[in-house]
Structures are given as structure tokens and as C-alpha cells.
Amino acid sequence: MTDETNLVDGPRGPKPKRAFTRRNIFVYGTLLLFAVYYLLPLWVMVVTSLKGMPEIRMGNIFSPPVEVTFQPWVKAWSEACTGINCDGLSRGFWNSIKILIPSTIVSILIASINGYALSKWRFKGSETFFAILVLGAFIPYQIMIYPIVILLREAGLYGSLWGLVLVHTIFGMPIMTLLFRNYFTGIPDELFKAARVDGAGFWGIFIKIMLPMSLPIIVVAMILQITGIWNDFLFGVIYTKPDLYPMTVQLNNIVNSVQGVKEYNVNMAATLLTGLVPLVIYFISGKLFVRGIAAGAVKG
Amino acid sequence: MSNNMQSSISIRDLKLSFGSFDVLKNLNLEIGKGEFLVLLGSSGCGKSTLLNCIAGLLDVTDGQIFINGKNVTWEEPSDRGIGMVFQSYALYPQMTVKGNLAFGLKNAKVPKAEIEKRIARTAEVLQIESLLTRKPAALSGGQRQRVAIGRALVRHVDVFLFDEPLSNLDAKLRADLRVEIKRLHHQLKNTMIYVTHDQVEAMTLADRIAIMKGGVVMQLDSPSIIYNRPANKYVADFIGSPAMNFYQGTLDKDNNFRGDGLSLSVTGYPFEEGRVAQNQQVWLGIRPEHIRSADAAQQCAVQMGAIVELVEPMGSDTQIWSVVDKQNYRFRVDGQTEMTEGDSIRIGFDPENLSLFDRDSELRL
Numbered sequence: 289m290t291d292e293t294n295l296v297d298g299p300r301g302p303k304p305k306r307a308f309t310r311r312n313i314f315v316y317g318t319l320l321l322f323a324v325y326y327l328l329p330l331w332v333m334v335v336t337s338l339k340g341m342p343e344i345r346m347g348n349i350f351s352p353p354v355e356v357t358f359q360p361w362v363k364a365w366s367e368a369c370t371g372i373n374c375d376g377l378s379r380g381f382w383n384s385i386k387i388l389i390p391s392t393i394v395s396i397l398i399a400s401i402n403g404y405a406l407s408k409w410r411f412k413g414s415e416t417f418f419a420i421l422v423l424g425a426f427i428p429y430q431i432m433i434y435p436i437v438i439l440l441r442e443a444g445l446y447g448s449l450w451g452l453v454l455v456h457t458i459f460g461m462p463i464m465t466l467l468f469r470n471y472f473t474g475i476p477d478e479l480f481k482a483a484r485v486d487g488a489g490f491w492g493i494f495i496k497i498m499l500p501m502s503l504p505i506i507v508v509a510m511i512l513q514i515t516g517i518w519n520d521f522l523f524g525v526i527y528t529k530p531d532l533y534p535m536t537v538q539l540n541n542i543v544n545s546v547q548g549v550k551e552y553n554v555n556m557a558a559t560l561l562t563g564l565v566p567l568v569i570y571f572i573s574g575k576l577f578v579r580g581i582a583a584g585a586v587k588g
Numbered sequence: 589m590s591n592n593m594q595s596s597i598s599i600r601d602l603k604l605s606f607g608s609f610d611v612l613k614n615l616n617l618e619i620g621k622g623e624f625l626v627l628l629g630s631s632g633c634g635k636s637t638l639l640n641c642i643a644g645l646l647d648v649t650d651g652q653i654f655i656n657g658k659n660v661t662w663e664e665p666s667d668r669g670i671g672m673v674f675q676s677y678a679l680y681p682q683m684t685v686k687g688n689l690a691f692g693l694k695n696a697k698v699p700k701a702e703i704e705k706r707i708a709r710t711a712e713v714l715q716i717e718s719l720l721t722r723k724p725a726a727l728s729g730g731q732r733q734r735v736a737i738g739r740a741l742v743r744h745v746d747v748f749l750f751d752e753p754l755s756n757l758d759a760k761l762r763a764d765l766r767v768e769i770k771r772l773h774h775q776l777k778n779t780m781i782y783v784t785h786d787q788v789e790a791m792t793l794a795d796r797i798a799i800m801k802g803g804v805v806m807q808l809d810s811p812s813i814i815y816n817r818p819a820n821k822y823v824a825d826f827i828g829s830p831a832m833n834f835y836q837g838t839l840d841k842d843n844n845f846r847g848d849g850l851s852l853s854v855t856g857y858p859f860e861e862g863r864v865a866q867n868q869q870v871w872l873g874i875r876p877e878h879i880r881s882a883d884a885a886q887q888c889a890v891q892m893g894a895i896v897e898l899v900e901p902m903g904s905d906t907q908i909w910s911v912v913d914k915q916n917y918r919f920r921v922d923g924q925t926e927m928t929e930g931d932s933i934r935i936g937f938d939p940e941n942l943s944l945f946d947r948d949s950e951l952r953l
């Protein structure tokens with residue numbers, strides 16, 4: 289009868305889990321270590337930006353501020369000098385916004401149409417066209433800097449915001465098109481055929497069927513473009529003039545200005561201010577981003 | 589069907605190639621008004637391609653397509669008077685059922701009141717009134733396919749094209765919807781072209797079946813002719829489950845078949861007019877359901893003793909795999925019949941139920 293009791297008393301229900309297995313300690317330990325590693329610099333920046341210069345000179349860079357002051361933030365935003373202008377980062381911020389909005393919208397708009405045409409309206413040579421476009425994503429763009437200077441000059445756009453918008457749109461095109469093409473390829477052809485039988489044309493299908501289905505990939509594209517364009521330094525410094533410098537360029541000029549003492553707190557505040565936009569975007573759309581990347585990656 | 593008969597769709601010398609690969613080769617097809625034509629064939633034989641050509645979703649390489657007497661070879665899909673239903677339903681996911689039904693009508697600039705009227709009528713016919721405000725994601729497979737059929741129905745088209753509409757559904761639902769499609773056809777009397785892999789669907793729905801292979805139509809006939817008088821060995825083998833039994837042999841001038849352990853006279857076999865076997869080499873085919881066993885075998889013109897090798901009970905009937913002289917004979921008996929592996933039985937068949945095919949051309953004799 290021992291068999292019988294064994295059957296009754298045997299394991300039942302969910303298997304109990306132990307919290308402190310060796311595996312768990314290892315996994316969570318590693319995660320914690322890297323989290324600290326990445327968060328420490330941020331911590332130093334935040335506390336430093338909230339200290340006055342005398343406190344900074346005492347040296348304890350990890351200790352929280354004894355006396356919290358927002359003066360460095362105010363100075364970084366509206367008073368810090370770059371060259372002749374002494375209106376802080378605010379000018380750069382608005383320049384960056386003025387560059388960012390049209391660049392993002394135009395590049396995503398064109399790329400989504402490209403991707404749609406390349407995936408659903410295959411025409412003679414469309415594969416070749418796509419291959420060339422993708423190749424563009426792998427060419428180091430330093431090669432094209434000077435030719436573009438000439439092109440912009442000839443077009444009368446050199447040194448203007450619109451010139452920079454054009455440059456961002458063009459350089460974002462390969463990767464954006466790739467993204468949208470792969471996403472649209474994943475949408476079943478039968479859906480597209482059904483819409484054609486229902487009398488929708490190129491634009492009708494794009495606007496009424498495809499776009500409403502593309503929210504995840506549009507979010508991904510927006511994040512990639514917004515962070516990419518916001519963080520751009522090279523194009524900003526080359527294709528615009530000091531009045532129109534984007535925020536990153538101005539940040540550099542503030543941090544690297546040679547006259548006077550180095551105001552670490554102002555520099556830290558300025559850097560944090562500059563990084564705020566991409567940071568906010570990530571926080572808002574993190575989940576959608578992961579979902580969209582996965583959706584765009586499944587087929588190609 | 590000849591040209592002067594009222595034909596709804598007429599396909600002339602249709603050719604379609606993907607690069608150097610010819611999918612459809614000089615295909616000719618006449619489909620009568622109100623006819624239900626089923627396209628049947630193995631995977632990759634070009635059924636969907638043909639349907640897409642008729643719909644205008646693929647540009648043909650050569651040839652012409654007429655719908656209701658009008659040459660539509662270069663017309664847009666929406667101008668051809670066709671509606672299409674797909675295997676994957678292909679409903680617009682972000683629109684409600686109502687939006688799905690209305691989409692084609694809005695594109696055609698049908699007045700609002702008329703759209704409402706037609707949607708209401710269609711929803712009633714297909715019993716989807718209660719689903720109109722739902723999104724496709726909130727529907728079951730059967731409901732989705734109803735909506736997809738509705739999307740074609742609501743446009744008042746003359747020709748319905750179905751591309752394996754039921755293959756994503758479970759067996760029960762498939763049978764239900766199959767009946768419903770048949771009822772719909774009786775009611776609307778539209779021309780329907782229906783692609784399927786399922787022989788039961790083909791046999792039950794079709795006025796005529798077109799058996800396709802490698803981009804050509806092998807036989808185009810009514811289900812009963814396809815079944816009883818297959819035009820060639822491929823069709824004979826393709827139609828029927830379990831498949832026809834085939835034996836090789838020779839047929840002499842006095843209609844005696846000899847080969848594969850068989851020796852029989854086929855006197856009484858309904859020969860096709862004017863066909864004779866070249867070199868007397870033939871295939872002899874017997875459908876499993878034409879082989880009789882036990883007492884029924886006693887009345888047959890050809891009889892022999894067999895050993896039961898395998899018994900497959902299917903419920904309503906049982907499939908028997910038996911052996912005579914190392915040759916396999918598959919046949920069916922009633923589900924109640926008791927038979928076990930190793931039994932010695934008598935089997936038999938009659939010559940009029942046979943099929944004979946030329947060995948070289950594989951055409952029916």
C-alpha cells in the first residue's frame with residue numbers, strides 16, 4: 289500500500305521556486321553591477337549640476353549637494369556665452385527643434401512611401417533600386433560631406449536650416465526605407481490585393497490601409513530619426529552657421545570655451561539639458577519601440 | 589462549351605511567366621453565365637495565378653481575358669465586375685466589419701444611402717448583422733470568411749473568385765460554409781470560380797471541374813464525368829480517395845488484358861471513339877469503390893482470391909489493403925464488415941467500371 293500513499297502525497301500544483309539559487313544570484317548580481325556602472329556617471333552629473341562652484345572644488349564628486357542650487361541650470365539655459373552670443377543653450381534648443389521637426393516628418397513620409405512602393409508595387413528594377421539604396425546605408429558619410437557642400441551651395445541652401453533639413457532627410461533615407469519596406473513586406477499580399485479589387489489605387493491603399501497599420505513602425509522610425517538628428521554634431525557644424533547652430537554644437541562651444549574658469553556645474557547642466565529630448569522620447573515610447581523593432585525585423 | 593453560347597468568362601491563349609518560368613501555358617477556358625467552376629490541382633500548378641490573372645492582379649504575358657463579352661485584359665481589377673475572397677480572409681484590420689463592407693462602395697463613389705441599404709441586405713443574407721460594429725480581430729475564422737464573402741457580395745458583381753476560401757477553417761465549419769456557398773450560388777446565380785485542394789468541395793460545389801497540372805487544364809468536365817471517365821491517368825490518379833488501383837499490361841486485338849497477374853477480357857468496356865492502344869501497352873485502373881468483396885464478388889465478371897494485408901477503419905466505411913499475386917488491391921467495405929489482417933477473401937470487379945489508359949500518352953482509351 290506504500291505505492292498508494294506515494295501517489296496521494298506526491299508533488300502537486302505549481303513547482304515551488306527558490307529565490308536564492310546560484311543562478312539567480314549570478315544573473316541579478318550581473319544586472320545590478322551593470323546598472324550601477326551606467327547610472328553612476330548620470331548621478332555624478334546630476335549632483336554636480338546642483339552644486340555651487342565652491343562645493344565642487346572640495347572634491348567629493350559622488351556626494352549629494354549640501355546646498356541645492358538651480359543657478360547652473362538657469363545659466364546653462366539662458367546666460368552661458370558661446371562666442372559673441374550670451375543667451376545660453378536656449379538658442380540652440382530652438383534651432384534644433386526647427387531642424388528636427390521638418391527633418392523627421394519629411395524623411396519618414398518619403399521613406400514610408402518608398403518602402404510601400406518597393407514592397408507592394410514591385411516594378412522593373414525595383415530590387416536594384418532597393419539594393420543601391422541599402423548600399424547607401426553602409427557608405428561612411430564622411431565621403432559625401434564635401435560634395436554635399438558643393439550641392440547645397442549650388443542650390444543656394446548652404447548655411448541655412450533648410451539645407452540641413454535636406455541633408456538629414458537624405459542621410460536618413462536608406463535605413464528608414466529599409467525599415468518601412470521590411471514592415472510592409474510583412475503585411476500579407478492578399479490584403480493589398482483585396483484593396484485593389486475594392487477599387488483603391490496607389491494612394492488610397494497607402495493612406496487608408498497601410499498607414500493605419502503602421503503605427504508601431506512609425507514610432508520606431510520617429511525614435512531613430514529624433515535621436516539621430518538631435519544628437520548630430522557633424523552636419524550641424526558643417527552645413528549651418530553660428531546663428532543657426534543646433535544644440536549639440538552649442539553645448540560643445542560652451543563646454544570647450546577657453547576663457548575663464550571651467551564651470552563644471554554649468555557644463556553638467558547644459559549636457560543634461562541637451563540629452564533631455566532623446567531621454568524623454570525613450571521613456572515615453574520604450575514599449576512601442578521594442579514592439580516595432582520586432583515587427584520590422586521578422587521579414588525581409 | 590462553344591463560343592456562341594452565353595459565356596461569362598472567356599480566356600484565350602493565356603500565358604503567364606515569371607521571368608523565364610512559364611506558369612500558365614496557352615490556357616483556354618470558357619465559363620458559362622452562372623456556372624460554378626472549380627479549379628483543382630496539386631500545389632504550384634498555377635490555380636492562384638490563373639485567378640489573379642482573371643482578377644487583374646497580375647499582368648498577363650500574352651493572351652486575352654473576356655468578362656461578359658468585354659475584353660478586360662488591360663482593365664483594373666475594380667473595373668472588371670469581379671469580387672474576390674481569399675484564403676487568409678484579408679479583411680482590413682483597422683476597419684470595422686461595416687467599414688470593410690463599405691470600402692469598395694466608397695471607392696466606387698456609391699451614394700451613402702445606397703451603401704447603407706446594400707450593407708444591411710448583405711449582412712442579412714450572410715447573418716452577420718450583429719457583427720457590423722466589430723473589428724476583424726474580434727471575429728472567429730468562420731465569421732471572418734463570411735465578412736470576406738460579404739465584401740464581394742455587397743459590390744453586386746457578376747463574377748466571384750474564391751481562392752481556397754475554406755482551407756483555414758476546421759472541418760466542421762468548412763462543411764457548414766461549403767453548404768452556405770452552394771446555397772448562395774443557387775440564390776444569386778453568379779458565375780463563380782473556386783480554387784480548392786479539397787476534392788469533396790470540388791465534387792459537391794462544381795458544375796464543372798477543371799483539373800490543372802503544370803499550367804494547363806488536363807480535363808474540364810462535370811464532376812461525375814471527371815470521376816467516372818477521367819481523361820487521362822493523371823486525372824484518374826488525382827481524383828478519388830483512396831487513389832485508383834493501377835496495373836500495367838497489354839491489350840490484344842480481342843480485348844484481352846494480360847499483365848500484373850491479371851488476365852481478363854474487357855469486353856463491355858466503353859471505349860472512347862477511335863482510340864486504340866499503341867503497341868498494345870496499357871494501364872488498367874480500378875477505383876477502390878468498384879472492387880467488390882465476399883458475396884458481392886460472386887456476381888462479378890472478374891474474380892480472384894486475395895489476402896487482407898491491412899485494415900483501416902474510417903467509421904462509416906473501412907479501407908482494405910489486400911494482395912493478389914504480389915499486386916496491391918485497395919478497396920472499401922462497409923464500416924460494419926468484419927475483416928482482419930491475414931484473412932483469405934474473394935474479390936471481384938466488372939469491366940464496365942474499369943479505366944484503360946494508353947501507356948505512352950496516358951490518355952483514356
Ligand SMILES: Nc1ncnc2c1ncn2[C@@H]1O[C@H](COP(=O)(O)OP(=O)(O)OP(=O)(O)O)[C@@H](O)[C@H]1O
Binds near residue numbers: 606611630785
Ligand atoms: N511572384 C512569383 N514569382 C515567381 N514565381 C511565382 C510567383 N508566384 C507564383 N510563382 C510560381 O508559380 C507557380 C504557380 O503558383 P500558384 O500560386 O498559382 O500555385 P497554386 O496552384 O495556387 O498552388 P497552391 O495550391 O499551393 O496555392 C508556382 O510554382 C509558384 O512557385
Ligand SMILES: [Mg+2]
Binds near residue numbers: 636637
Ligand atoms: Mg494558390
